[in-house]
Amino acid sequence: MIAHESDPLLPAPPSPGCRLRKTVMGVANMATLDTIAAELRRDRDVRYLDDGSIGSIDDADFVIGFQISVRREFVVMGEFSNAPGTYILRPINSLGVLSPASVIRPRTLSHVAYFVPDVLGAETFYVNRLGFRCTDRLTGTGPFLQPEPSHAFSHRRALGHAWAGTLRFSLRRPHRGDYQWLPPYREGIPGLLGSGPQRTGFKLVLVLR
């Protein structure tokens, strides 16, 4: 969601100039919302909002929210390569690449990276208070944290102040042509393409300024 930075309804940024104003995480049910609220109320304010979500802040002053997840089940086929030696998955005369006129739609919001002044403290909060687990660790930077049982990640790196650095949507396939057809790429907006350090999945990474 975007709004003008002067909109008084926006939550305050964790540090001046940070454009990320709130991260909302989806949960499975109302019982989980109540469990999170009870846990966070041990040392901070938690508010039940009119939209049914709850809101609070993390240890780096990022505003966080939790709601019954809006995620919808969907079925969209992935890429079939028909590499020699594998089962034949793609029928004869079916295209292996998308037409340049195709609309490429991100499948899911999968990852957000935060720069925080205290990486260990941030990791401790999300692991000990919210049940995340560390799935990977970049040397000299920070951990990848994953809430159970999804594949969504958040990543934290050390920086002098709280900041949102990158975010990722998962796409259809590891085909560079998809990336080249994206209008932002054609206009010169920088991005990174690949599976990322998890070595699984496929993501286009947008680096925020």
Place this chain on the structure above:
Amino acid sequence: MKIVGLDSLIFGVEDVAGSARFLTDYGLTPVQGTEIGDRFEAIDGTRW
């Protein structure tokens, strides 16, 4: 706790129209505005 994953991110930006164009070009689907601002969805309903 059963936290499924990221549902949405809320940003405060300088150029709302330019940001909306970027997100639409990126492939996200614009949906009705909310009390705060506009939102843009991926296939599964997760939002920017």
